[in-house]
Amino acid sequence: MNTFLGYLRQAGTAVRFLALATLVLGLLYPISVFGLGQVLAPAQANGSILKDPAGHPAASALIAQTSADDQGAQDPKWFHARPSAVKWDPASSSASNLGPNDPNLTKNIEAARKTVAAAEGTDPARVPADAVTASGSGLDPSISVAYARLQVPRVAAAHRLSDGDLLALIQRNTTSGLEAFLGQPSVNVTTLNLDLAAR
Amino acid sequence: MTFNTVSFLVQVGVLILALALLHKPLGVYMTGVFTGTTNARPERLFYRLAGVDADADQKWSIYLRSVLVFSAVSILVVFGLQRLQGVLPGNNGLAGVDPWVAMNTAISFVTNTNWQTYVPEATVGIVVQMCLLAVQNFLSAAVGVVVVLALIRGITRTRTDRLGNFWVDLARTSFRLLLPLAVLAAVTMVLGGVVQNFWATDVVNQATGVQQSIPGGPVASQEAIKILGTNGGGYFNANSAHPFENPSVFISLFQVFLLLLIPSALPYTYGRMVGDQRQGYTIAAVMGTLWLASTVLMGWGVAAAQGSATAAAGGLGEGFEQRFGGAPSAIYAAATTLTSTGAVNVAHDSLPPLAGGTAMLNMMLGEVAPGGTGSGLYGMLILAIIAVFIAGLMVGRTPEFLGKRIGPREMKLAAMYILVTPALVLALTGLTVLVPEQVANAPSSGPHKFSEILYAFTSGANNNGSAFGGITTSGPYLSALLGVAMLLGRFLPIVLVLALAGSLAQQRRIPQSSGTVPTHGWLFGSLLLAVTVILTALSYFPALALGPLAEGLIR
Numbered sequence: 001m002n003t004f005l006g007y008l009r010q011a012g013t014a015v016r017f018l019a020l021a022t023l024v025l026g027l028l029y030p031i032s033v034f035g036l037g038q039v040l041a042p043a044q045a046n047g048s049i050l051k052d053p054a055g056h057p058a059a060s061a062l063i064a065q066t067s068a069d070d071q072g073a074q075d076p077k078w079f080h081a082r083p084s085a086v087k088w089d090p091a092s093s094s095a096s097n098l099g100p101n102d103p104n105l106t107k108n109i110e111a112a113r114k115t116v117a118a119a120e121g122t123d124p125a126r127v128p129a130d131a132v133t134a135s136g137s138g139l140d141p142s143i144s145v146a147y148a149r150l151q152v153p154r155v156a157a158a159h160r161l162s163d164g165d166l167l168a169l170i171q172r173n174t175t176s177g178l179e180a181f182l183g184q185p186s187v188n189v190t191t192l193n194l195d196l197a198a199r
Numbered sequence: 200m201t202f203n204t205v206s207f208l209v210q211v212g213v214l215i216l217a218l219a220l221l222h223k224p225l226g227v228y229m230t231g232v233f234t235g236t237t238n239a240r241p242e243r244l245f246y247r248l249a250g251v252d253a254d255a256d257q258k259w260s261i262y263l264r265s266v267l268v269f270s271a272v273s274i275l276v277v278f279g280l281q282r283l284q285g286v287l288p289g290n291n292g293l294a295g296v297d298p299w300v301a302m303n304t305a306i307s308f309v310t311n312t313n314w315q316t317y318v319p320e321a322t323v324g325i326v327v328q329m330c331l332l333a334v335q336n337f338l339s340a341a342v343g344v345v346v347v348l349a350l351i352r353g354i355t356r357t358r359t360d361r362l363g364n365f366w367v368d369l370a371r372t373s374f375r376l377l378l379p380l381a382v383l384a385a386v387t388m389v390l391g392g393v394v395q396n397f398w399a400t401d402v403v404n405q406a407t408g409v410q411q412s413i414p415g416g417p418v419a420s421q422e423a424i425k426i427l428g429t430n431g432g433g434y435f436n437a438n439s440a441h442p443f444e445n446p447s448v449f450i451s452l453f454q455v456f457l458l459l460l461i462p463s464a465l466p467y468t469y470g471r472m473v474g475d476q477r478q479g480y481t482i483a484a485v486m487g488t489l490w491l492a493s494t495v496l497m498g499w500g501v502a503a504a505q506g507s508a509t510a511a512a513g514g515l516g517e518g519f520e521q522r523f524g525g526a527p528s529a530i531y532a533a534a535t536t537l538t539s540t541g542a543v544n545v546a547h548d549s550l551p552p553l554a555g556g557t558a559m560l561n562m563m564l565g566e567v568a569p570g571g572t573g574s575g576l577y578g579m580l581i582l583a584i585i586a587v588f589i590a591g592l593m594v595g596r597t598p599e600f601l602g603k604r605i606g607p608r609e610m611k612l613a614a615m616y617i618l619v620t621p622a623l624v625l626a627l628t629g630l631t632v633l634v635p636e637q638v639a640n641a642p643s644s645g646p647h648k649f650s651e652i653l654y655a656f657t658s659g660a661n662n663n664g665s666a667f668g669g670i671t672t673s674g675p676y677l678s679a680l681l682g683v684a685m686l687l688g689r690f691l692p693i694v695l696v697l698a699l700a701g702s703l704a705q706q707r708r709i710p711q712s713s714g715t716v717p718t719h720g721w722l723f724g725s726l727l728l729a730v731t732v733i734l735t736a737l738s739y740f741p742a743l744a745l746g747p748l749a750e751g752l753i754r
Contacts, residue, residue, distance in 0.1 A: 010265055014272035016249040017366060018338075021373065025337045026330035029378065030420035034396065036382075037389040037419065045395045047413045047443065049402065057402045060413045062392060062442035067407040078407055082521065090411050092320050093437035095518045095546030097669035099647035100506025100555070101753050109511045129200055133516030136440030136546045142521035144200070175522070182210060183448035184201045184524035197406030 050191065053198055064088045064141045065190045076119060077158040078196070079143075079151050081189045082130050083112055086138035096134040109133065120150050142186035145174060159196065169195050200515035202502040202525030210452055210530055211494060215487075217456055218463050222483070225460065226467025232375045233348050233368070233468065245370060256361040259701025262349055265365035266342060266693060270309050273338065277331045278305035281323070289326030296322055299678040306682045308332050310689035311339035311571060313425070313432030313541055313664040314681060316672045320436055325397060325416055332432060333421040337381070340428025341372035343539075343573030346693050347465065348372075350577050351472050353700030354601050357708050362700055376461075377428060384457055385423035391453070392446030395419040418443055426457045429571040431541030431664040439531070439544040440520050451527050451544055455534045462538055462569035463487070465576045473601055477719035482579055485727050489568035490537055493561050497533040500554030501525050505751055509551055518546030529554065536561035539571030541664025548651070548667040555667070556747025559654055562661040563739045564731060565620065571662065577696050579727075583718060584613045584699075586730045590716045590723075599715055602708040612699040619691045621738035623660040623684050628653050628742065631680065640671045645753070650746035655681060660688035 037045030052058040059065045066088050067075035074080040081088060085096040098105035112132040117124040128146040148170045156163050173192040174185055238246065238253055246253045257265065280287065281301040285294040296304070300317050307314040313336075317323065323332070345368035352362050389395050396415040403410050418434045422444050425432060435441040445451050463483065470479020502525060504515050515525055523531075528545035535542050536558045547558055561568075567578040584600050588610055591598030598605040605613075631637050631652050641651035651667040658665055659681040666672075672681055717723060 006261075007264065007268060010268040011272055013250050013366065014265075014269040015276075017251070017269065017369070018273060018276060018334075020245055020249055021338060021370075022330055022334050025373065025378065026334040029381065030329050030333065030395075030417040033382065033385040033389070033420040033423075034417060036386050037395040040386065041390050044392045045389050045419070047394050047396070047400055047415060048392055048446075049400055049413065052405055054405070056405070057400055058404045059402050059409075059411070060400075062446050063411070063413060065402075065404060065407075065409050065411060067404075067409050075407065082516075090413055092318070093435045093441050094318075095437065095440065095549060095668065097546055097548040097667070098508065098517065099548060099643045099650075099667075099669065099750075100509050100517075100551050101645065101647060101750055102508050102643055105508040105517060105549075106511045109508060109517075113511075127513075129512040129514040129516035130521055133200075133512050134518070136518050136520045136544065137435075137437035137442060139437070139442055140520050140522070141442060144521060179448060181203070181206055182452065183522050183527055184203065186521045186524075193407065194404070197404070 050194060052194070059190050059194060061188065061191055062141060063090050063190065064139045065193070076154060078193045079148065079155055079189045082140050082143055083132065083134045084138040085134045088139065090139055093137045093139055095136045095138065120154055122150060126150065141188050141190040143189055145170070145185050145187055148187040148192070155196070161199070200519050200521070200524050202515065204502070207498050207526035207529065210526060211491070213452070214456055214459065218459055221460065222464040222467050225464040226471065229376060229464065229468040230471045232371050234472070235371070242370065242374070246366070249366070251366040253364065253367050255364055257364055258360045259349070259353070259362050259697050259704070262362045262365050263694060263697040266346065266697070267690065269365070269369070270342065270690070273309045273335060274305045277308060277335060278302055280331055281305065281327055284324060284327055287326055289324055291324035293322065293324045297673070299675050300673050303672070303678040303682050306685050307664065308335035308432060309339055310662050310685045311343055311428070311430060311539060311574070312659060312662040312685045312689070313430045314659055314666065314685065315432055315664070316678060316681070318436045319434060320414070328421060328434060329417050333424060336421070336424040336428050336430040336432065337373050337377050338369070340377060340424070340430060340572040341369050343571050344372045344376070345369055345573070346696055347573040347577040347580070350580060350696050350700045351469055353703040354603060355473055356704045357706065359704050360701065362697070362704060377424065380427055381420070381423045384427055385419045387453065388419040388422055388450060391450040393419040393422055393450065394443045414443070425542060426454045426540065427461065429458055429462065429538040429540040431535065433542060439542045440546065445544055448523055448527050451523055451531060454542070455531055458534055458538050458540045458542070459569060461572045462575040465573065469576060475719070478601065481719040481724045482576070482583070485724050485731070486567065486569040486575070486579065488728060489564065489731065493537055493557060493568065494530060494533040497554055497557045498526065498529040500551055500557050501529040503551060503553060505551045505553060507753065518549030520544065532558055533561065535665055536663060537564070537566065537568045537570070539566045539574055539662045541658060543665050546668060547665055548669045552747050552750035555650065556743060556751065558665065559657050559743065559747060560735070562657045562663045564735050566661050566663065567731065574662070581613050581616045581696070582731050582734070583727055584609065585617060585734070586723065586727045587716060587718060588613070589730060590726060594714065594716065596714050599709055600718060602711070603703045603706050604709060608702055609699055612695045612702070616692050616695045617734060620660045620688055623688055624656045625742060627660070627680055627684055628656045631656070631677070634676070637676055640674065640677060642669050646746055646749035650750060653742055653746050656684055659684035662689050
């Protein structure tokens with residue numbers, strides 16, 4: 001009986017402790033961080049939203065944005081992002097979660113290689129790995145420099161721009177310095193396409 | 200996707216340097232938090248409102264009962280409020296959570312596992328994330344810390360049955376240690392691009408015609424404690440691969456630093472509290488050696504880029520994020536499985552076989568290098584007791600650990616501790632592969648199918664929370680079985696550790712003699728390292744051979 005009462009008393013303490021801790025850790029803490037974020041770095045805290053020349057929110061610099069049809073074929077006019085297991089929908093996020101020896105994954109990769117090679121009018125052997133593999137989040141905004149360069153002739157023709165103009169745009173949207181050393185040189189397709197649209 | 204070896208080595212070096220610089224100030228600070236005797240005014244108010252007698256000193260059994268009652272209440276509250284989500288404010292239009300998923304999630308967050316059987320974007324709104332899940336991120340991490348604190352007191356105190364006050368330890372760890380560090384980490388993350396607001400933003404690209412709803416939420420505040428408390432439950436489904444949780448390679452490296460921070464400074468605190476700094480440094484050296492070896496092994500496994508699908512792609516890519524690439528993904532995957540975190544910046548399911556196998560091996564080591572907040576150190580101290588016992592057998596003397604006799608009772612408790620997780624992992628994996636309908640939940644073929652199931656139970660029973668994400672665990676069978684694995688994998692070891700602490704505290708201190716095996720220095724460190732590796736290898740090698748090792752042989 002005493003033990004039972006002991007448990008009951010401790011359960012009461014636990015409930016009160018949890019309620020008070022929730023006030024501090026579950027409300028006060030995130031709201032304070034929100035306040036600090038809005039003061040110190042509102043742009044980042046609100047999702048690194050980029051505006052178009054007219055001043056309307058057009059994209060998040062961190063999230064893939066690509067125009068694709070229902071089959072997942074991306075608009076030939078613009079630079080393409082990496083394949084996505086969630087069709088680039090920011091309301092969700094996922095990898096394919098297929099194993100390194102998975103025959104279905106091999107099939108997907110081979111199909112993607114054909115599609116990309118056909119779209120860019122190039123030899124399938126020249127298609128880099130990031131162009132045929134789904135990213136970890138499904139929202140990866142970046143591609144390799146090789147894949148960006150591979151897309152230049154197609155995009156240049158669609159926009160009536162010279163290859164040189166596009167290579168300069170790619171350069172502007174490529175990570176460099178320490179960031180490229182710690183990670184790898186990456187081209188942000190979301191900001192690249194926005195820059196292209198603004199021309 | 201490239202694997203830059205120089206960049207890999209530089210990042211490992213930066214981590215070692217940063218942790219080496221900070222272990223002492225943080226270790227000293229933590230000692231102050233744990234041994235302080237005065238309470239600040241807000242703390243006194245907190246204790247009064249919570250009904251805590253802050254001056255009470257609890258017996259081990261009462262301390263344990265407090266841990267268990269608090270955790271049980273937490274599970275019930277997190278479960279119940281998830282079920283009621285439909286009528287709660289701030290639910291983002293989401294209904295009550297499915298009972299099996301809610302049960303699994305409640306257990307998962309209270310046990311510091313943070314296995315995510317749910318898809319956050321489609322299951323939990325802002326209030327459940329912020330007021331239930333993130334709160335447990337703090338409290339479950341703090342529970343790990345207070346348990347090792349009780350064990351250290353058991354070692355240092357003599358002829359007493361008192362181990363301290365659970366409620367005060369829990370509050371101090373949460374508010375004096377985790378909260379200030381979380382605020383610093385969260386603000387740093389916001390500066391680096393992690394989101395912290397309460398709304399989604401609709402964007403329209405006039406040129407391409409694409410419309411998107413860019414999600415928002417208190418991500419940075421949750422992310423900070425998710426990493427710092429070695430929890431690992433992401434705000435988004437893709438976890439730390441999601442650009443809003445982990446926007447750049449800088450933040451990725453910062454996250455690895457944060458998740459190693461407290462576990463790698465705790466040995467220093469331990470050394471201070473037992474009054475012999477060499478004890479702490481020996482433990483830290485063993486942890487560091489294992490971490491380094493495993494990180495290099497992971498780097499090698501990733502760089503080798505094995506697998507037929509990987510070969511078809513022409514290299515790494517599937518499941519990787521372009522902004523990270525090979526080296527940062529390998530460093531993250533090693534650290535998250537060597538601690539009890541389970542956050543991921545690369546899809547572990549798609550890692551090359553030997554890298555995926557290294558992730559499993561890391562968890563199988565018992566997550567002691569440096570392990571979860573608190574749980575890593577108590578795991579390592581149990582292994583140290585086993586090592587002392589083995590050394591005692593060699594020299595034919597009754598083993599002692601820091602002046603306490605390791606008699607039959609202490610040894611039984613330590614041995615049971617070592618057996619809990621392998622027994623859970625192997626029995627539950629074995630059981631599951633015998634049920635054809637459950638095997639179908641792992642969608643792969645060949646040995647990878649077995650790997651997915653083995654990974655799930657390894658992660659659950661070790662309270663890690665990372666997954667080979669291809670497996671579907673939201674059905675009743677796997678939800679329940681993983682729930683059992685997480686619960687027993689967390690609380691059976693805690694029962695054994697606190698019982699051991701109680702039994703050590705009651706002893707008088709035996710003076711050191713020429714026959715005492717020293718528990719510091721190279722010799723003991725090497726013995727401890729060997730014991731850790733051999734125990735793991737003996738327990739798990741056959742299972743690893745059937746899964747990732749077999750996969751690595753496929754051409």
